[in-house]
Amino acid sequence: MKKKNNLRFLFATVSLFFFVSCEDILEEDISGDFVNTIFPKEGDTVEGNTVQFLWNSLEGAESYTLQVYSNTSLVLDTTVTTSNYEGTFTSSLYEWRIKAENNGYETQYTFPESFEVITSLDLTNQSVILTNPSEGLYTNNASIIYAWEALVAAETYTFELLKTETSGTTLVYLEEGLTTTSLSLDATVMDQDAAYSWRVKAVNATSETSFSSRNLYLDTVDPSTPSLVSPLFEEEFLLSDNIAFSWNFPNDTGAVNSTITSYYEIASDESFTNVIESGNSVATNFDYTFSSIGTYYWRVRGEDDAGNIGAYNSNGKLIVNE
Known part of the structure; x- marks a missing residue:
């Protein structure tokens, strides 16, 4: 009987070792590799406030962690599964670095590369940064202050609020020519429980941005008694x-x-x-x-x-x- 127990223990140990070994074998060791960055490169200048980070895909990588610094302060730390990322930044000097990862291994970060974001009068490739309310907000209060960050080249802003129901999406509020970066709407505008989206674009005499949008949900019904x-x-x-x-x-x-x-x-x-x-x-x-x-x-x-x-x-x- 003791011999059988020893054999069972040996079989279980070998099985566990085989399982763990297979897990390691399935993941490619990328720890000695490096991600090859494409843009921005050291010393590049980006006009506007939108930066498109690009790099070559690394064989064996499942995700990438991107970090951006300004004056040694971390301003962006995100993980993506694609070989590009678009972010919005104010005018300043920045450094960025990136590493690749899979379930078993990761590369070292690339050497930091500096770039500068400068103001541009052309709004075409810029984006309005929305600040309030947050993306995906659920609320029972239909009176909301909408806010966004100013763009230097913007002369006015256009605001839209849309409601989505099973029957489709309708525009429930539109205001053009806004010269401020906030708008307060009372409960008469969002007068029904529904899914809504709000969006803003910046406009000047020669160009405009695309709309930046966020979703929010109005729910005024109390949960049922359990x-x-x-x-x-x-x-x-x-x-x-x-x-x-x-x-x-x-x-x-x-x-x-x-x-x-x-x-x-x-x-x-x-x-x-x-x-x-x-x-x-x-x-x-x-x-x-x-x-x-x-x-x-x-x-x-x-x-x-x-x-x-x-x-x-x-x-x-x-x-x-x-």
Whole structure:
């Protein structure tokens, strides 16, 4: 019997070694390679505020990490899977470097190359940098201040707000000739729960940028009251039991379905003045072990990413025995 156990252990060890070795073999060792940069090269000047970083693809690489510095301060640190990246920068001197990576190896960073971004009166290849609201914002407040960064060569800005529904996309607000870099719209403009996108372009007498856009979602519907699944009402347990609590929310019938976070409480009294456990979870379950016997109550409510808060369910009840 002991001999069989030794053989099993040996087989498991060999299998694990073979698996790990195969994983290493599948990934090409690129640690001795370097990424060949194309643009910008050392001393290049870029007119406008948009820089297109280019480099040659490296065989065996799965992604690339790009870093940009200004006066030794890191202003960009991003990872991409393509051999190019477009970014927007203010007028200044910069340095950039890049490295390649796969699941097992990575190259060294390239030697930093400096370049300069300078102002251009031609807006064609420039971009408006949007600042507020953030991309993909979920909100229950339809009164929003939209903001973006100024472009030196811009004389005016054009703002558009579009609404997307199952029937299609419609323009709900347009303002041209803006001379400021912000715009406040009240709740009469975004008057329905829906997916929206807002976009801005810069204009001067001879040229204009393309639109820069972001998405946002208006959701004013509170999450539904959850249904408790387990434990059952007045279900009994032993003090040593690790009890699984679970619940679910009815299907959201609103126009926008924000992610719901559950907030739960366990109390030793029905009015929840003595809460012994509380927490929040995107998952609709958690486990808990009680430290003393007694009758306990629990409840759950939902709060979505837009800030809507639902009601607590009718209290659950359970009994913990010795």
